C-alpha cells in the first residue's frame with residue numbers, strides 16, 4: 608500500500624492540543640463576549656511578547672494586517688510601495704486597495720526573497736514604503752533595506768505572514784521595521800480555525816493609529832475620529848490562537864529539525880536546497896526546493912502518495928489581475944525561474960523522522976529515474 612504523506616496535517620496538530628483549544632472555545636462561548644475584550648487583549652499581549660515587540664494589534668486576517676499597516680503609514684492614492692513579485696497576492700492587493708501602486712523588484716533565487724540591491728533603482732518621489740516579505744518563513748536581509756529606507760525617509764513594513772518566530776541576526780521578525788504583518792490563516796505555523804491576523808510594532812504612535820483604524824476609527828463606543836472600517840480579530844480566534852501560542856516555539860524547532868534532515872538526505876539530489884544560515888533563522892513555513900521540470904516531478908510524487916505544493920507558480924507581475932501595471936514576462940527573470948522550478952515538500956511539526964526519510968527516498972528515486980531516462 609502506498610503511504611500517503613500530506614503537505615501539512617492540521618488534524619494531527621489538533622489531536623495534540625485538543626484539550627486546551629476546546630476549553631478556550633468553550634470559555635468564549637460561555638462568556639458570550641465575542642468582540643474584542645479580554646480574549647483579544649490577552650492574546651495580543653502574549654503574541655507581542657513572543658515577537659519581542661512592544662505592541663500587537665489583532666485584525667481579521669493577514670490581508671487586513673497589510674492594509675491597516677499601509678494605511679497607518681499614510682499610504683494613499685498615487686503613492687508607490689516597493690515589494691516582491693514572488694509572494695501571495697495579498698501583499699500587493701493591500702497596496703492596490705490603498706489606491707497605491709505596487710512596484711516590484713526581483714528576488715535573490717537562493718532565498719526567494721526580494722533582493723535589497725535592486726531597490727534603490729526603483730525609488731521615486733512617490734515611493735512611501737518598502738514592503739519585504741519573509742517568504743517561506745525565511746527572513747529577508749533587512750539591514751540593507753533599513754539603511755536605504757533611512758536614507759530616503761521611507762517606511763518599512765514586514766510581511767511576516769509566513770514567519771512567526773523567525774529571527775534575523777538574533778532579532779525577531781515583527782520587530783525589524785516600522786510595522787510587521789502576520790497571518791494566522793489555518794495552515795500557518797500559528798494558525799487560527801478561520802481567518803485572523805495581527806500587526807506588531809515598537810512604535811507607540813503607530814500602534815495607537817492601527818488600533819483606531821482596525822475598529823471603525825473609534826475613540827469610544829459611538830465616537831469616531833476617522834472614517835475607517837471593521838478589521839477586528841474575532842475573540843474566538845484570539846482565544847484559539849492564545850491556546851496554541853505556547854506550542855509555537857517547539858513546533859518551529861521541530862520544523863527546523865525536519866529541514867536539517869531534508870537538507871542532509873537530499874544533499875546529492877541535484878535539486879537546489881534551501882540555505883541554512885545562522886543569521887537567517889527560518890521557521891520553515893515551507894520547505895521549498897528548486898528543480899527543473901518541476902511539474903513532472905510533482906506528478907510522480909503524487910502517484911507515490913507524496914503531496915507537495917507550489918509557492919508560487921505565477922509571479923505577481925504576470926498575473927492577469929496586474930496586467931494594468933504593464934509589466935512583461937522577462938522583467939523579473941529570477942522570480943520567473945523560481946516560479947517554474949519551486950516545489951514545497953511536506954512540512955509540519957507532527958511529521959515523524961520515518962516520514963521525512965520516506966519523502967526524501969521517494970524524491971531521490973523519482974529524480975534518479977528521471978536522470979536515467981534523459
Ligand SMILES: Cc1ncc(COP(=O)(O)O)c(C=O)c1O
Pocket residue numbers: 668669670671694695697698740766768769789790791792802803804
Ligand atoms: C506572504 C503572505 N502575505 C499575506 C497573506 C495574507 O494572509 P491572510 O490569508 O491571513 O489574509 C498570506 C497568506 O496566505 C501570505 O502568505
